[in-house]
Amino acid sequence: xxxxxxxxxxxxxxxxxxxxxxxxxxxxxxxxxxxxxxxxxxxxxxxxxxxxxxxxxxxxxxxxxxxxxxxxxxxxxxxxxxxxxxxxxxxxxxxxxxxxxxxxxxxxxxxxxxxxxxxxxxxxxxxxxxxxxxxxxxxxxxxxxxxxxxxxxxxxxxxxxxxxxxxxxxxxxxxxxxxxxxxxxxxxxxxxxxxxxxxxxxxxxxxxxxxxxxxxxxxxxxxxxxxxxxxxxxxxxxxxxxxxxxxxxxxxxxxxxxxxxxxxxxxxxxxxxxxxxxxxxxxxxxxxxxxxxxxxxxxxxxxxxxxxxxxxxxxxxxxxxxxxxxxxxxxxxxxxxxxxxxxxxxxxxxxxxxxxxxxxxxxxxxxxxxxxxxxxxxxxxxxxxxxxxxxxxxxxxxxxxxxxx
Numbered sequence: 001x002x003x004x005x006x007x008x009x010x011x012x013x014x015x016x017x018x019x020x021x022x023x024x025x026x027x028x029x030x031x032x033x034x035x036x037x038x039x040x041x042x043x044x045x046x047x048x049x050x051x052x053x054x055x056x057x058x059x060x061x062x063x064x065x066x067x068x069x070x071x072x073x074x075x076x077x078x079x080x081x082x083x084x085x086x087x088x089x090x091x092x093x094x095x096x097x098x099x100x101x102x103x104x105x106x107x108x109x110x111x112x113x114x115x116x117x118x119x120x121x122x123x124x125x126x127x128x129x130x131x132x133x134x135x136x137x138x139x140x141x142x143x144x145x146x147x148x149x150x151x152x153x154x155x156x157x158x159x160x161x162x163x164x165x166x167x168x169x170x171x172x173x174x175x176x177x178x179x180x181x182x183x184x185x186x187x188x189x190x191x192x193x194x195x196x197x198x199x200x201x202x203x204x205x206x207x208x209x210x211x212x213x214x215x216x217x218x219x220x221x222x223x224x225x226x227x228x229x230x231x232x233x234x235x236x237x238x239x240x241x242x243x244x245x246x247x248x249x250x251x252x253x254x255x256x257x258x259x260x261x262x263x264x265x266x267x268x269x270x271x272x273x274x275x276x277x278x279x280x281x282x283x284x285x286x287x288x289x290x291x292x293x294x295x296x297x298x299x300x301x302x303x304x305x306x307x308x309x310x311x312x313x314x315x316x317x318x319x320x321x322x323x324x325x326x327x328x329x330x331x332x333x334x335x336x337x338x339x340x341x342x343x344x345x346x347x348x349x350x351x352x353x354x355x356x357x358x359x360x361x362x363x364x365x366x367x368x369x370x371x372x373x374x375x376x377x378x379x380x381x382x383x384x385x386x387x388x389x390x391x392x393x394x395x396x397x398x399x400x401x402x403x404x405x
Contacts, residue, residue, distance in 0.1 A: 276314045
């Protein structure tokens with residue numbers, strides 16, 4: 001999709017900037033970080049300096065002052081080269097920062113958003129629990145009010161940036177008798193687990209943030225994909241959270257994080273399309289140089305058909321994704337479109353990466369080429385931020401609601 005109906009000159013300038021950064025700084029280290037499962041602090045620092053950790057936020061709060069479409073372009077361009085770098089900006093911005101921007105008081109925004117939007121520290125979002133995955137209403141973490149503070153107990157699972165991050169929005173039950181209407185959200189802060197790396201790279205830690213006692217990160221997950229992204233448990237052991245750290249109104253936590261996830265789904269769709277596009281580009285390159293039976297394999301119809309299917313599905317997904325982003329940016333309802341984009345694009349990423357390995361043949365199954373990493377990175381896109389099954393439920397709910405109306 002070149003100079004399409006969605007993009008201005010500024011959008012294309014953002015695309016070229018992120019593309020150059022991905023090519024020059026991310027591509028050379030992506031395989032090594034994946035192999036060792038290490039967090040790319042040196043690039044995170046540069047992403048902060050380029051404004052990539054605050055793309056859609058205004059300059060007044062430390063952001064880059066761009067829009068939602070620029071943010072999706074950034075996610076897609078990074079994911080073409082490395083999904084872990086891409087989810088770092090996606091989760092940090094959508095899950096870690098946007099709830100504070102959207103639901104925070106002026107004091108909370110002033111206190112936390114500049115640190116996040118500038119990339120000085122990383123943020124995360126604590127929602128998923130042992131017994132509350134797809135059933136986000138099954139939250140067990142509790143917040144009991146005592147005087148001018150809340151006492152939090154419980155844990156969260158599979159949290160992006162749980163270790164490396166310092167500012168978190170987390171959900172907890174404030175009124176067990178009210179079901180999902182008894183869930184509230186809070187802003188919690190702690191030190192990064194990687195203080196030595198933060199010191200070396202000059203990013204990731206801020207002394208002004210309170211290291212809340214009892215709020216810690218658990219063990220790091222050893223994952224199939226997104227291996228250079230930090231995923232761990234968050235643990236709350238009698239954490240004292242000042243009442244002014246309640247985010248939004250008590251009891252509106254569930255409603256607010258559902259809105260947050262709607263926006264996050266467009267981000268995962270963009271990430272999925274990036275992975276798929278990266279796999280297609282690798283396959284085109286490989287097919288044009290790899291020879292069999294005396295000809296490049298790109299001259300064989302069997303290969304051409306695979307490449308054609310990949311390109312067509314990616315283009316369809318890209319339209320779905322940028323359409324949802326455009327709706328969101330222009331203040332229109334977008335939750336059905338976001339679910340459609342997330343569902344379709346994540347499944348396209350899976351199909352495209354499997355085809356890419358097939359095009360590469362035996363080489364595709366080795367670590368000499370990036371397509372096996374792309375396939376491992378694609379799978380989680382069908383699971384995280386709402387499984388494919390949950391997306392289908394959301395879409396059906398909208399279809400049936402429209403029918404009743």
